[in-house]
Each structure stands twice: as C-alpha cells, then as structure tokens.
Amino acid sequence: MKQVSVFIENKAGTVVGVLETLKKAGMQLYAISIADTAEYGICRMICDDPEGACEALRGAGFVSSITRVFAVRMDDQPGSAAGIVAMFASAGVDIAYLYSAIISGEPFLVFRTNDSDRAVEIVSSNGLTLAEV
Amino acid sequence: MIWNPNKECMSRDELRGLQGRRLHKVVAYVYHNVPFYRNKMQEMDISPDDINSIDDIVRLPFTTKQDLRDNYPFGLQAAPQSEIVRIHASTGTTGNPTIVGYTRKDIGIWSECMSRCLSAYGVGRDDIFSVAYGYGLFTGGLGAHYGVENLGGTVIPTSTGNTEKHVRLIKDLGVTGIACTPSYALHLAETMEKMGIRVSDLKLRVGAFGAEPWTENMRREIESRLGLKAYNLYGLSEIMGPSVSYECEHQDGSHINEDHFYPEIIDPVTCERLPDGTPGELVFTTLTKEGMPVLRYRTRDLTRLLPGECGCGRTFVRMDRITGRSDDMLIIRGINVFPSQVESVLLSIPECAPRFKLIVDRERNLDTLTVQVEVRPEYFAKGFDTLSPFTDLEKLVASRLKSVLSIAANVQIKTPGTIARSEGKTRFVEDRRVLK
Numbered sequence: 348m349k350q351v352s353v354f355i356e357n358k359a360g361t362v363v364g365v366l367e368t369l370k371k372a373g374m375q376l377y378a379i380s381i382a383d384t385a386e387y388g389i390c391r392m393i394c395d396d397p398e399g400a401c402e403a404l405r406g407a408g409f410v411s412s413i414t415r416v417f418a419v420r421m422d423d424q425p426g427s428a429a430g431i432v433a434m435f436a437s438a439g440v441d442i443a444y445l446y447s448a449i450i451s452g453e454p455f456l457v458f459r460t461n462d463s464d465r466a467v468e469i470v471s472s473n474g475l476t477l478a479e480v
Numbered sequence: 481m482i483w484n485p486n487k488e489c490m491s492r493d494e495l496r497g498l499q500g501r502r503l504h505k506v507v508a509y510v511y512h513n514v515p516f517y518r519n520k521m522q523e524m525d526i527s528p529d530d531i532n533s534i535d536d537i538v539r540l541p542f543t544t545k546q547d548l549r550d551n552y553p554f555g556l557q558a559a560p561q562s563e564i565v566r567i568h569a570s571t572g573t574t575g576n577p578t579i580v581g582y583t584r585k586d587i588g589i590w591s592e593c594m595s596r597c598l599s600a601y602g603v604g605r606d607d608i609f610s611v612a613y614g615y616g617l618f619t620g621g622l623g624a625h626y627g628v629e630n631l632g633g634t635v636i637p638t639s640t641g642n643t644e645k646h647v648r649l650i651k652d653l654g655v656t657g658i659a660c661t662p663s664y665a666l667h668l669a670e671t672m673e674k675m676g677i678r679v680s681d682l683k684l685r686v687g688a689f690g691a692e693p694w695t696e697n698m699r700r701e702i703e704s705r706l707g708l709k710a711y712n713l714y715g716l717s718e719i720m721g722p723s724v725s726y727e728c729e730h731q732d733g734s735h736i737n738e739d740h741f742y743p744e745i746i747d748p749v750t751c752e753r754l755p756d757g758t759p760g761e762l763v764f765t766t767l768t769k770e771g772m773p774v775l776r777y778r779t780r781d782l783t784r785l786l787p788g789e790c791g792c793g794r795t796f797v798r799m800d801r802i803t804g805r806s807d808d809m810l811i812i813r814g815i816n817v818f819p820s821q822v823e824s825v826l827l828s829i830p831e832c833a834p835r836f837k838l839i840v841d842r843e844r845n846l847d848t849l850t851v852q853v854e855v856r857p858e859y860f861a862k863g864f865d866t867l868s869p870f871t872d873l874e875k876l877v878a879s880r881l882k883s884v885l886s887i888a889a890n891v892q893i894k895t896p897g898t899i900a901r902s903e904g905k906t907r908f909v910e911d912r913r914v915l916k
Contacts, residue, residue: 352865354855356895382867386892389867408897410857414865443866459865 348418348478349397350457353390354410357383365390365409372403378448378457393418393448393457417466418448418455418478431456434473440465450478483599483631484592487739488794495795499742500533502767507531507540510773513558516551517541517775537742537765538753542776545578548718552576559583559770569617570717580619580717581771587626589768590720593737594627597726600735600792601686601711603657605632610650612660612668613691615639619721620691624659624713627723633657640664643671654683659713659722662694662702669705679707688713690722693802695827714799718777719764725799733786733798740768743799744776745785748806749816756787761806762799780806782818810840810909813847815887819909822851822889825880831859831873835899842913849889851881854896 355361362381369376375395382389394400397413404411421427428447435442445458455478460466470477482488490498508528510517520541521527530539548556553576557564564581582590603609609628613620621639628635636655638646647668649655660668665687672682684706690713702710712734715722724741725734736743741764745754748761762779782805786798804820811817819838826832832853839850860869870893878891 350865352863354860354864354867354870354895356898384867384871387867387870389865391865405857408857408895410855410860410895412860412863412865414863416865 348393348416348457349413350416351392351394351397351400351404352412352414353392353404355381355388355390357386357388362390364407365404368403368407368409369394369400372399374400374403377450378446378455380444380446380457382444391444391446391457393450414459415463416457416459417470418450418457419470420476420478421447421454421456423454427454428456431475434469434475435460435466438465438469440469448478481599481602481604482793483596485793488596488735488796490739490795492795495738496534498739499767500536502739503534503537503742503765504528504531506765506767506769506773507775509770510558510775514556514773516547516556534742537744537776540765540775542751542763542778543774544778545718545780548578549576553579554581556774557581557772564771566622568619568622568717568721577617578718583770586720586769586771589740590623590723591626591630593720593723593740594623595631596737597688597713597723598627598631598633598657600726600728600794601657601688601709602729603628603631603633603686603688607633607656607686608636608653609633609657609659610636610638610646610655612638612640612646612658612664613722619715619717620659620661623715623721623723624688643668644675647672647675647677650684651677651681656683657686657688658684658706658708659688661691662689662698662710663692665689665702665706665710666698669702673705679705682707684708687711688722688726690714693804697827712801714802716764716779716781718774718779719766720769724764728790728792728794730791732790733800735790735794735796735798738796740766742767743785743797745783746778748778748780748782748809749811756785756797759784759800759803762802778806782806782820808909810838810911812840812849813887815885817849817885817887821884822881825884826853826877829873829877829880831855832877833896836908837899838909840909840911840913847913849885849887850892851877851889852892852894852899853877854894854899857896 378393380391401411401413441461443459448455448457511528563583565584566582568580570578611624615621685708687708687710699710711727713722714734715724725736727734744763745760754760762781762783764777765775766773781802783800783802804818808819833856836853841848874891881889
C-alpha cells in the first residue's frame with residue numbers, strides 16, 4: 348500500500364501545518380508516525396488518498412513523496428504483533444520501521460523491510476491479510 | 481574583428497613600456513592637481529620621479545570607494561571644471577554618490593574602448609543596436625551608445641522600461657544587437673514569449689551583457705531564449721563605465737583595455753599584490769584619464785587574471801568572471817570566507833535551491849559557521865520514507881564546503897520557503913559574534 352512521507356523540520360507548528368493541509372484537502376488519516384533526529388524528522392502517514400495528500404502537501408510547500416509499505420492485519424489480541432514480526436525475524440528479513448494503523452475499524456501493522464520480495468513470500472505463505480487501500 | 485590591432489595586439493614588452501610611460505605621466509598629473517594624492521604620496525615619501533616603470537606601481541597608494549565619498553563632489557577631479565564635458569554619478573545607496581567628471585578626451589577614449597568591445601562581439605557598421613542600459617547618471621546607457629556610434633553602427637537609445645515597446649522595436653526594426661543587464665535580457669525574453677513572439681521572428685544575433693554578476697547558466701538561458709550569442713561586458717563608473725574589459729570570440733575571460741586601465745590583483749586583507757592566476761581583489765589604475773584619474777582603485781570585485789595567450793590574437797590580459805565582492809568577506813577562524821564561494825558550491829548541487837543563509841557565531845571562543853540551505857522539492861519527488869536522502873545531502877554539502885572553504889561548516893537543510901528572501905546584498909549573512 349502507499350504511504351505518504353513528509354520531510355519536516357523540528358520546530359513548533361510544523362506538524363500542525365502538515366495536518367491542517369490534509370484537513371483542508373479532506374483527507375481521512377489512518378495512521379501517522381514521526382521519526383526524528385535533532386533537527387529534522389520524517390512524518391509517515393497512511394490515508395485514504397495518498398496521491399491527493401501528497402499533491403496537497405507539495406502545494407503547501409512541503410517536501411513529500413509516496414513510497415510502498417506493507418500493512419498486515421493484526422488480530423485484536425495480545426501477542427498478535429509479536430507473532431507477525433517474529434515471522435519476518437525468523438526468515439532473516441529486517442524491519443526498517445513499523446507503526447500501527449486503524450483502517451475501517453481493524454488494526455494493521457504498517458512496516459517496511461529491507462527485502463520486499465521476501466516479505467511478499469512471507470505474507471502469502473503465512474496466510475496474512477494485506478490492507479486494501 | 482579587432483578594432484585597433486595596433487593596441488589590442490601589441491607585444492607585451494611594448495605594452496609594458498607604454499604603460500610605464502603613461503603611469504609616470506598620470507602620477508605626475510594627479511600629484512600636481514589633486515591634493516588628496518599629493519598628500520598621500522608625501523606621507524609615503526614618494527614623488528612622481530620615483531615612478532618610472534609599470535612595476536613601480538606597487539609603491540603607489542590605494543584609492544577606495546570611501547576616499548571617493550569623502551572627497552565628494554569634486555575633490556578627486558584633476559582637470560579644471562572648464563575642461564569637464566560630462567558628469568556621471570553612481571547610485572550612492574550607502575552614502576554620498578560618487579561623482580565622475582569626463583573631459584572631451586576621456587569621452588573619446590571611452591568610445592574607442594567601447595568600440596573595441598563591440599568589434600570583438602562581431603558588431604559592425606551594418607548592425608542595428610539597441611542600448612537598453614539605463615540612460616542618465618548611470619554610465620551604462622551613454623557609454624554603450626557612444627561606442628556603437630563611434631563604430632558606425634546604428635544605435636537605438638532604448639534605455640530601460642516599456643519592455644513591450646522595446647520588443648516590438650526589436651522585431652519591426654530588425655534589431656541585430658542589444659546591450660543590457662543579463663537580468664533585463666531574461667525579462668525581455670519573458671515579455672517576448674508572453675507577446676507570442678518567437679526567436680525566429682527576430683534578427684537578434686549578439687548581446688553585450690554586464691553591470692551585474694551572471695553565470696554560465698544564465699548565459700545559456702539568454703542565448704537560447706533570445707536567439708543570440710551573449711558576451712560579457714565589464715566596467716565600473718569609477719574607472720570609466722562599460723568598456724573596461726570584454727570577451728572575444730573565445731569567451732575564455734574578458735580582455736582588459738590595458739593600455740588605458742592597468743589591472744592588479746591583491747589580497748584584500750594584506751593588500752599584497754598577487755601573481756596572475758591567483759584569485760583576489762581587482763584593482764585598477766587609469767593610465768590616460770584626465771577628468772578623474774584614480775590610482776590603484778580597489779574595485780572590491782573578486783576575480784583573477786588569466787595567465788597565457790588568447791587564441792584571438794589580442795595580447796591584452798584577460799580577467800575571469802567576478803566571483804563576488806571582497807566587502808562581503810567574513811573572517812572565520814582566521815580564514816577568509818566569501819559568501820559567493822558558498823553560493824557556487826550550492827549551485828553545483830541540483831538538490832539545493834539557490835537560497836541560503838550563513839550564520840557565524842562564536843562558541844567557547846571558537847568561531848562556528850552554519851550554512852542553511854533550502855532544498856528543491858522536485859529532487860525528492862522520486863520517493864523517500866527515511867531521512868537518509870536528507871542526511872546524505874547534508875553530508876555532501878558539508879564535504880564540498882569543507883574542500884572549498886578549508887573550514888568545516890554545520891549544514892542545515894531547510895524546507896522550501898523557510899529562509900527569508902534577502903533584500904539587500906548582505907542580508908544572507910548573520911554574524912552573531914560578540915567580541916568581548
């Protein structure tokens with residue numbers, strides 16, 4: 348599925364600016380996660396219209412882009428996330444980052460690995476469900 | 481074509497002899513006519529008799545813009561008022577304007593030098609030439625104008641303003657050449673495109689651009705959008721106006737009209753003369769001027785003199801492009817840093833916008849340099865989901881800066897539109913150092 352990434356500076360009001368832009372564009376946000384260093388951060392988001400969101404953000408002067416990530420459905424019970432991550436760990440696939448999302452009321456684990464082809468194999472051989480957005 | 485081969489192609493030895501004789505003459509002339517120079521020379525215990533060859537020039541005092549302002553309006557004028565036929569003035573945004581008076585002979589030499597420039601660009605009697613530098617106190621308009629007339633070409637004194645009318649004249653009159661600032665040339669191109677006029681509708685073939693710094697990229701853009709060959713024209717009102725130096729067909733630096741304007745390159749801090757090829761501050765001595773001759777005038781323009789001969793046959797030395805102004809210079813940890821050096825590094829990296837800010841500070845008695853630069857969003861459209869493209873860019877900028885400046889800079893990548901637009905020349909430098 349498609350993820351929107353925005354380059355942000357660590358200063359007051361930046362995230363508000365990103366979210367206000369998406370609000371004005373009428374975007375439904377499913378997940379948001381921020382990774383930061385001392386001066387900058389990357390804000391990653393899942394929403395109902397990634398292309399539209401990216402365009403709106405660029406129009407507002409943000410540096411943003413779309414990349415592909417996996418969103419695997421979790422069971423709403425303890426240990427579900429651990430079980431999914433363990434499948435990748437045992438297959439030797441590293442996870443670059445992950446965060447959770449609620450899409451249509453269901454919990455998902457959003458992540459990017461260092462090996463997309465292997466990740467697809469793991470998803471299908473273990474009968475995992477990918478998000479349809 | 482070479483307008484005056486006797487001068488432009490004379491042997492270096494002959495030229496040096498001529499320069500030496502002319503230098504002695506002009507030094508004696510200002511010594512006897514300008515108290516400012518006489519006092520300075522007496523303080524330094526030198527007389528005109530000590531100046532017998534061009535190499536003796538290093539003994540002479542420098543002249544600065546401040547000297548010109550301090551002696552406003554006529555303090556440095558050497559000729560009596562009755563001999564002055566024209567006065568030009570610089571804008572004077574930062575103090576008294578600089579007043580420059582010209583005698584009839586000065587205007588003649590100016591026209592001669594300008595004709596040499598135009599000939600080198602390939603302009604001749606059959607050309608219809610539009611001068612779109614401002615006419616008035618600024619030397620650009622009238623300087624170029626007299627050069628075209630002297631050459632025998634047809635001059636159209638367009639001046640600046642009313643760009644649409646100008647475009648129409650260029651098209652309807654079959655104008656073949658134009659002189660203006662490079663930024664006005666681009667404005668002209670935009671106006672032309674808006675009016676729906678194509679390059680193929682025009683007869684433009686040559687342009688003489690100067691009076692502001694420009695880059696090779698601008699040259700290419702002007703050439704393709706106006707359909708002409710663009711040449712550099714350099715000058716400054718304190719020395720003469722446009723015509724001080726000019727490019728030939730080889731476009732490898734600009735030939736200086738050395739029989740009239742003697743160039744030197746100095747270290748802007750120590751004022752020591754630097755050898756050819758070494759970058760520094762450009763200094764000019766007028767060798768033949770009567771109205772307001774200047775000795776070793778510090779232009780504050782940074783460039784270098786190019787060693788070696790030019791394939792065009794001219795023996796006049798060539799100066800490189802102007803890379804900046806020495807008055808913008810910062811001294812950081814004892815190292816001379818020019819904002820223009822930072823700019824050229826940033827321009828060489830496509831992900832960086834040409835919008836930057838330098839912050840100089842002092843932490844625990846050590847100077848620090850921070851370079852903030854905006855990124856171009858289009859270079860990140862390919863896709864990113866981690867910070868690495870930005871941290872990589874930061875490292876790339878830092879390492880290029882280090883190799884050019886010889887000091888380490890802290891680089892901060894900024895999002896588009898976050899660095900304030902600079903209004904003045906030095907607004908992009910913030911020196912926070914407080915010396916206690």
